[in-house]
Amino acid sequence: xxxxxxxxxxxxxxxxxxxxxxxxxxxxxxxxxxxxxxxxxxxxxxxxxxxxxxxxxxxxxxxxxxxxxxxxxxxxxxxxxxxxxxxxxxxxxxxxxxxxxxxxxxxxxxxxxxxxxxxxxxxxxxxxxxxxxxxxxxxxxxxxxxxxxxxxxxxxxxxxxxxxxxxxxxxxxxxxxxxxxxxxxxxxxxxxxxxxxxxxxxxxxxxxxxxxxxxxxxxxxxxxxxxxxxxxxxxxxxxxxxxxxxxxxxxxxxxxxxxxxxxxxxxxxxxxxxxxxxxxxxxxxxxxxxxxxxxxxxxxxxxxxxxxxxxxxxxxxxxxxxxxxxxxxxxxxxxxxxxxxxxxxxxxxxxxxxxxxxxxxxxxxxxxxxxxxxxxxxxxxxxxxxxxxxxxxxxxxxxxxxxxxxxxxxxxxxxxxxxxxxxxxxxxxxxxxxxxxxxxxxxxxxxxxxxxxxxxxxxxxx
Numbered sequence: 001x002x003x004x005x006x007x008x009x010x011x012x013x014x015x016x017x018x019x020x021x022x023x024x025x026x027x028x029x030x031x032x033x034x035x036x037x038x039x040x041x042x043x044x045x046x047x048x049x050x051x052x053x054x055x056x057x058x059x060x061x062x063x064x065x066x067x068x069x070x071x072x073x074x075x076x077x078x079x080x081x082x083x084x085x086x087x088x089x090x091x092x093x094x095x096x097x098x099x100x101x102x103x104x105x106x107x108x109x110x111x112x113x114x115x116x117x118x119x120x121x122x123x124x125x126x127x128x129x130x131x132x133x134x135x136x137x138x139x140x141x142x143x144x145x146x147x148x149x150x151x152x153x154x155x156x157x158x159x160x161x162x163x164x165x166x167x168x169x170x171x172x173x174x175x176x177x178x179x180x181x182x183x184x185x186x187x188x189x190x191x192x193x194x195x196x197x198x199x200x201x202x203x204x205x206x207x208x209x210x211x212x213x214x215x216x217x218x219x220x221x222x223x224x225x226x227x228x229x230x231x232x233x234x235x236x237x238x239x240x241x242x243x244x245x246x247x248x249x250x251x252x253x254x255x256x257x258x259x260x261x262x263x264x265x266x267x268x269x270x271x272x273x274x275x276x277x278x279x280x281x282x283x284x285x286x287x288x289x290x291x292x293x294x295x296x297x298x299x300x301x302x303x304x305x306x307x308x309x310x311x312x313x314x315x316x317x318x319x320x321x322x323x324x325x326x327x328x329x330x331x332x333x334x335x336x337x338x339x340x341x342x343x344x345x346x347x348x349x350x351x352x353x354x355x356x357x358x359x360x361x362x363x364x365x366x367x368x369x370x371x372x373x374x375x376x377x378x379x380x381x382x383x384x385x386x387x388x389x390x391x392x393x394x395x396x397x398x399x400x401x402x403x404x405x406x407x408x409x410x411x412x413x414x415x416x417x418x419x420x421x422x423x424x425x426x427x428x429x430x431x432x433x434x435x436x437x438x439x440x441x442x443x444x445x446x447x448x449x450x451x452x453x454x455x456x457x458x459x460x461x462x
Contacts (some may be wrong), residue, residue, distance in 0.1 A: 030433025055118025057375030060325025107452025132178025289320030323374030
């Protein structure tokens with residue numbers, strides 16, 4: 001086994017908990033070959049400078065929105081909401097081209113990797129040119145994202161979005177949505193076009209019906225049938241029950257709440273990720289968890305948009321799978337999203353340590369391992385942690401970081417999540433067996449950040 005495919009860790013977080021004196025070995029394809037605890041260090045094998053954690057999958061991303069993060073924090077209506085924010089987002093997206101998208105995504109993915117995110121699910125709906133016309137290659141915008149992922153070394157699950165309507169019942173799309181629109185047939189052709197490109201870089205291809213308001217029942221059935229013919233195991237992600245206004249509109253249209261309608265009319269199972277699912281009643285929580293679908297939680301974005309608070313304890317009591325995403329990228333740090341997830345529950349329930357459970361009383365460990373497991377399921381990639389057969393995606397915490405120095409490994413993880421004061425305590429990151437972050441910095445950091453800043457400047461001037 002080559003030395004650069006091995007690492008000795010004094011402490012590593014394995015699926016069943018912390019282990020000591022662990023030898024980690026992976027092959028040339030970037031998969032774990034052997035993970036053995038209780039060994040003595042070997043002089044020639046590199047030693048981790050801090051605790052080793054599984055890399056975090058990010059299950060929900062709109063890459064282009066990173067360039068507008070922080071730019072909508074002013075009142076534009078008597079009472080601002082998700083819907084007024086969406087209007088500003090449409091205006092920002094109106095001029096974005098493939099080169100700018102690639103620059104923004106490259107910068108974003110470097111930020112993700114430096115924060116310990118090793119895999120991203122890109123919920124991609126910005127397909128056409130600013131006039132709503134298809135590019136000469138209809139996959140042009142999608143390929144921009146794939147190039148950014150390949151260049152930075154982040155794992156990718158690409159989820160082209162089917163978007164057809166502006167509201168429930170097949171309402172015609174608005175002018176601001178013209179860049180998103182596909183017929184069902186065109187979407188299936190796009191998936192066929194993208195499949196070899198994804199395969200070439202070990203990316204996973206799936207599908208995202210945008211929401212029940214954006215796709216009619218007939219189109220949903222048709223596209224799911226077509227997807228099954230292409231790949232019966234492909235992941236399926238959908239925005240659902242993010243806003244109370246959306247729930248009310250769905251009830252007015254169908255007589256059912258969104259999650260209940262989806263469970264009754266679609267084959268929801270472990271392939272599905274229900275993004276947000278913020279507003280469910282008790283029966284929906286029970287049924288959705290029993291389906292095996294992942295709840296895709298985006299705490300910093302949901303807080304920024306005033307969405308509401310997901311009832312995590314209710315979902316956890318139903319043994320529901322869940323993961324986290326940075327969505328609009330108002331923050332790009334899984335530790336911050338996990339902290340906000342826990343804190344939102346504490347504020348709502350007036351309790352502490354809500355994410356802990358009988359099997360795992362350590363809150364940070366329960367959060368990290370739960371998010372890794374659910375994120376891997378949503379990504380439909382073998383990135384479920386430090387286990388043989390999974391991909392060698394992992395991070396090394398900086399044991400000398402002021403927030404971590406002198407602590408035990410479990411205390412280090414807790415301080416990384418709850419007490420790092422917005423300073424990343426990630427020292428190294430390995431994605432697919434390749435070292436992509438050293439000393440807290442990606443090799444492309446300066447170039448990627450300059451590209452993101454220039455793209456943002458150009459868009460704001462436009």
